[in-house]
Amino acid sequence: MPAPDNVLGIDFVISRGLEPTLVNHTGFWRFLTPVREEKPAPCRQDCPLGNGIPHWMQKLQEEDWSGAWNVMERYNPFPALTGYACYGYCQENCNRSFYDEGLDIRELEKAIGLWKLEQGKAGKIQFRPFEGIQPGVQGAAKSVAVIGSGPTGLSAAYYLNRLGVNVQVFEKLPAAGGLLATGIPPERLPREILQQELGLLQQAGVSFVTGIEVAAGDNLKMLTDSFDAVLLTVGAQKRRFLGIPGERLPGVYNALDFLRNLYLDGERGLIQNKGRVLVIGGGNAALDAASALRRQGAADVWVVYRRGREALLAHESEIRAAEAAGVRFLFHTRPLSLYGESALEGVRVIKTRPSRREEELHDLTGSDYTLSCTAVVLAAGSESGLNDLFPQNLPPMQPGVEENLFQILELPAVCPERGSLCLAAGDAVTGPQNIALAIAGGRLAARHLLERFYGKGYGHDFFGKDEAQILKAPPVSYEQLAPHYYPHRGRSDVPREEAARCFSCGLCSHCGICWFFCPDVAVEKESGEYEILLDYCKGCGICAAECPAGVLEMKELKSDADAVER
Amino acid sequence: MQMLLSGNQAAAWAVKLARVQVVSAYPITPQTSLIETLAQMWAEGTFAGDFVVVESEYSAMSYLIGAASAGARSFTASASHGLAYMHELLHWAAGARLPLVMVNVNRAIGAPWCLEPDQGDSLSQRDTGWIQFYCSSVQEILDTVLVAFYVAETTRIPCMVIYDGFALSHIYEILDLPDQERVDEFLPPPPGEPALPAPEPVNLQPLVTSQVMTTLARSRHRAMKTVPRLLGELETSFQKVFARSFTFLESFGLAQAETVLIAAGAPAQTVQSALPDLNRKRGKVGLIRLKLFRPFPGAELYQLLENTAVEQIIVLDRNLSAGAGGIFAQEIRSALQQHGFQGKVLEFNLAGGLDLTPAMLERGLAYFEQVSPGEQKEPLWGGDLL
Amino acid sequence: MKKTILSQLELDEKLFSGHSACPGCAAVLTVRHIARTLGEDTVLVITASCWSVIAGAGPLRALDISVVHCPFPSGAAVASGLKKGLQRLGSPETRVVLLAGDGGTFDIGLQGLSGAAERNEDIIFICYDNEAYMNTGMQRSSATPYASYSTTTPAPLVNKNPKKDIVHIMAAHHVPYIATATIAYPSDLVAKIKKAMEIRGFRFFHIFSPCPPGWGSESHKSIELSRMAVETRLFPLMEVIGGREVVLNYLPEKYTPVEDYLRLQGRFSSLEPGHVMMIQENLERNWDYLQRASKRYRYEDEYWS
């Protein structure tokens, strides 16, 4: 308004604006409204654990190790184990790889894992009980027997224990760890790491009973009687045979047995074998066994596989490791029979027509020939331990909860009397998979049991918001991101720097870009979160276009009330 | 102190004595010696203000708008094309109520090129909202510049001091040069607060609506209207400090006159000196010297004529609004009619900056005696009298 | 990235919501951050332009620093005079910054700009270049690029003149500091403003400023277009120090073809392949020249991240 100023007694008015334009509610210009919508990062979607990678990356960027561990723990209590031995599915489609170089997620995970082990050993972090347990719902202490001490069992034990349940783990072998101890080569997973994890678990209150094989029938009934629930995490290590003549000849070994004996007892008989060893199969067990043989000194080791290299079931890293170890490959070749007088002398094989994994296999007629060898290692796959446990007939099973691939089974017939529970999880349910999925299975089983014990929503405070819905959406693509404000830079050995390369795909990282680029000053930082001021937002869409994480999207809304974060 | 100075030099001295803080200017004949004098004073250190030569009159006025917004006492001078080039900014300065003072040395505006003292340049700026003074002597130039600062700063209306090119700008006269103390007594530092820097952030001269604009226009008009009263009051203080008079409307021989010549600027001086002779030869001729043109002192002019025997007014215009006539004549005619003056208002036009000689004046008066009452179809063209 | 953007949070906001710039206007966004960087003790002089309106009408003000408006061609001189006045009246530290559009810089304001530059007036002249007269509705200026539509160069004729090279015009004045910038490179922009604040004398900024309604671009693309202008090398980020030392601040790792940039804008909709080629060639020549002219390159992580 013109300001009158009559100090001089003479009419004096000039025009000046003094009042902020805030009185103009320019929000009514808007057609599209920015809406914040969390979406799954490709790494999370590819990770069998659905690991909240961008969440802990944000903590790591600030060198907030305990914060990172707190986030990690909700998804994965054993980041050191996966950090060493997981195949790193998360890294396969990292969006950063389209920009410069994908993140070394597993290395960072390992770093968090090692931090946890160190802190745990020093007694600086506690694993039980979780402080956030909702008072009142807890009720009487519950107890769970976990059968099998592989990663599934360990994970379930961890979470149950962490949330106030008494856990006892039963393991038939003298050592705990499942395939972590008996299958995965120590080059990949140093055993002291496993020992430390086991140590911390015990320290936290989980008790282990080793050398006891739980059998179906009375044995199992006893457990269901004395525990509120029994969780079968017996893995999938039941031997499978090829169904060809000669499989029981001396000189024919099973891959899992061979590895178990090697790793647990240092049994090296087979390795001293000076002749040719054929490993039959194309999975992890086959490749690991072949590599182990070579690394331990066996001279002439061949993997015989009925299809080509691309069809191998083993993870690429294992194949590479085998190749590096000097394992040789005979592809498109299938054994017809194993022969020998009193012991193995050779294998009759036939060539197969090249085919993809899902196609039917065809032999090339007349192409059979004999391969002489001194030993054969069979790695023809394995079956669920449940089949071992219930050799006659499996009790009726019903799917428990299913989240993507992680699944658990309920076996109601095992313990009908007291209404106590029997559940199965891990490789035992899914067939041979991987550590990450096993841990996820254990976690799912634990959550399921906790809810059954204490009611729905129990443990929510610990596990955080239910992200199942988010993880079902399509992953954030590179096109949805605006990575321009990240300097082009390859991997770094410094965890803080490497974590800072994370685009935080689909997750608000509080980078402030939306606030910075809003021409209408319509983004405000309110109690740590960026809020859109709908009174002023004109809907230009710059915030959404520039959001590096692809979290903001422009939507046509019926009313402003719809704009609250989804 | 008595001193021999040209009109331009007198203006420069006034600027120095007024303790002007910022001068920004661009040369143009016949203003040039004014700014050269200032430049010399500045170089010698006797002028304590800033003297900034910019690249155009447009920028000179812009520069002052900036300087005055911060409250600096500011001055420029120009003429003719230079003044025309400032046009947009003259409006702006007035609208922003900045108390600028400038000198315009009258010169014809082309085409074609002409350096003579036509008043059309300053009269073209009549409606820009500036106060306009027309001076008739070197002493008056000095006095008016001082008064202009006082008036501009009191009313917050910019003020233009105008005089004729060469006829005044380059004519040397002996004048009384006041000493600094006297000037300081008359002209204290500007009152009021400058617009900038503002105590609170402000959006100065923003886009406004017509309602706001009309309020501003009315305010400017009202402030303009106080100028004659203010000048009336000033007469005493001026007299007290400088021991001479300052008036904005001056009359000679009105008591006996039947015919009155009205003129502004140097022609008025010519008439004044010719007056005894004219009265002797033609009888009953008077003179009114119009010194203030904006605001137009219509009421004051009528008051002078009210109880006289004047029947005929002859307006000397050294300017022309083609298709209408002399601009002073238009204004005088309409103002006097408004106040009920019954006599004739006739036009004697010197457009193009014609030099008025006593002989021309005499011939002109003879012509006007012949004009049948009320009917002058065309101005009397001074050119026809050469 | 996060660090530099967030460090901006410490500076007080100087622009109010509710201003009347079009959605997606880069000019208002740029000035938002320039004003934050300049801070309180600043007077912004604004010549006739979109910003005359954006700054707030009537009793309002959109900025939390003082603004004074002035006629279209007068900016540089008004700002110079204001600075002088402030110096004389006891506020010598108050910064005077002029904001003008490309019209108020390249065209009608050029004379005053040249004068102020030559006199080395102690002001910061900021030209936000939206490449036409936008306030009056997209008429061409001498900053309008070759082959662009405007309401005064309608199709099929379009603009036949190349854009005026204002940076070199200013460089020829040998002023202490000249910089180009765009909001798509915020750290660069802010660093340059800060640098300019430390320098005395005439400082000139040429700021690339997409205008969605004028350019016929989508409002959310303003930052992307700014970025592309740099990545194509159509608008190199550079400084000229003392008029003689040319510094190229940013060498794109990969050059975006200019066609990608042109395609996003309605004003180039009647572009022919020949036009595109000419624009690309012209740009290459200019880049070539700049590379040869520049004495040093700065490519510091800190500066860029």
Ligand SMILES: Cc1cc2nc3c(=O)[nH]c(=O)nc-3n(C[C@H](O)[C@H](O)[C@H](O)COP(=O)(O)OP(=O)(O)OC[C@H]3O[C@@H](n4cnc5c(N)ncnc54)[C@H](O)[C@@H]3O)c2cc1C
């Ligand atoms: C050779 C090999 C290498 C592998 N390498 C990798 C790798 O590098 N990375 C990766 O991600 N995955 C790898 N895997 C897969 C991964 O090890 C398994 O998917 C995972 O260990 C499954 O965990 P689990 O707990 O379900 O079962 P397991 O690890 O098999 O554990 C089951 C446990 O239950 C015990 N048990 C069984 N029956 C009974 C019973 N009746 N009473 C008591 N105890 C019982 C078993 O002794 C065993 O300890 C590999 C697998 C093999 C075979």
Ligand SMILES: Cc1ncc(C[n+]2csc(CCOP(=O)(O)OP(=O)(O)O)c2C)c(N)n1
């Ligand atoms: C002397 C003069 N001529 C014309 C105009 C009308 N006018 C006002 S703003 C403008 C265009 C401004 O263009 P630019 O400087 O590029 O700024 P933009 O509007 O694009 O922000 C014009 C032509 C004016 N105000 N003054």
Ligand code: SF4
């Ligand atoms: S950049 Fe980060 S969030 Fe995105 S895929 Fe890679 S690890 Fe995941």
Ligand code: SF4
């Ligand atoms: S016309 Fe262009 S420059 Fe002007 S306010 Fe709108 S977007 Fe901004």
